[in-house]
Amino acid sequence: MIEQNIEIPVDLPMKFIFDILTPQPHFINKQAQMTTQRSASQDEDLLLQDFSRNVTTKSWILFSGNAAVVSAIPLWLFWRIHQMDFSSYFIHFIIGTIVSTYFLNLAYQNMKFILKHKIAQKREEAVNREISKIFANDKNANKKDKDDRVLTRKNEVADFEATTFSIFYNNSFYLVCLIVLSFFVLKNFSPTVNYLFSVGLSTLVVFLFSTGQK
Amino acid sequence: MFIKTQLILLALISVVLSQTDDEESFLFVTKQTVNRFIVQDKDLTVKYGLYNSGPTTIFNVNLNDVLSYPFEKYDILVGTLTPKWERINAGSNLTHVVVLKPKQSGISNSSRATVTYQKSEKNTEVQKTYSSEIGDVYIMTAREYDRRFSSHIIDWVLFTAMASPCIVFPFFLWFKSKSKYESLLSKDKQTKKAQ
16 A cells, blocks of 8 residues: 555665565554655655755756866866866876776765755754744745745755765866876876876765765 | 216206197187087077197198988087188187087987197198097977976966865855854853853
């Protein structure tokens, strides 16, 4: 009965779908309670979205675009300062840019996922007050609507702040790592070694740091 | 004992006499590059120093260093690689400078210069001597030189201009939202306190 009430979003990973469909006692009890209070489908949606590492298409495009731009900007330094011609090194440049774009994208996503929960907790009170002010004049509004609104708004704010901060932090970290490696650590190496190692290592460092935080 | 000192004295006198009898001069020639780094298509200054160490003037001094800097590898900008001097006075120095431009990069062997001269005006016998040699020198490409030593201020400024929006813009958005909600909280706390 309970399983029939749950709407499964198409973009959810199989693990979550499996979790919902598998009859687990604690999960069913929780569900049963919730169905009595609110419409289950909306809550499940939000809950699953909250715990999912998957990002929306809009977010993915934003992350990918940002990662591509940040990966491409250092090419200027390698072209102008390390004197690496595009004609001679285009294979290196293409490989380096694709690899760093891919891993930066993952780093953004990981960091956003970690930050979103922390920010949601921090902003809960403020969002509650913001919505309370809006609902203060509206006497007809019931509590459920208000709670839903708070939850949605909190989610939006946490999502926005986590996204922007993740982009800011990873971009800065990547560029600083790259400059330090390329212009100080690997300064006297050949341009090819310098490029491949500085891009590879800084991408790796940024990616590992994004997964390591808890 | 007496015989021993006499023998030493005799030896000293013979040495002194033999030196004064020899009135021929010796020419010492040094060769060095003034540049710390030799760069393709940039000036290379080579300095030759000639020193007449002897008591007499030497004549018809000819220096030849064409073999070290062949025409196909170097352009001569200033000076000549085959200078000639009529005389170099006793105990005097002479410096000759050539400015060249390497056409190719890579390792180049800069060997010794050959100098011929006459020990005296009367003695027509040609004496030959060699300068010190520089050995293998590495001529770096202009690109490599730029890479290592140019300041690239404009390139860095442009890089900063390109990179800063990627950092500043997300930071600004995050900070705006953060300060908005934090001020909302602090305002509420203040109003509560006031009440």
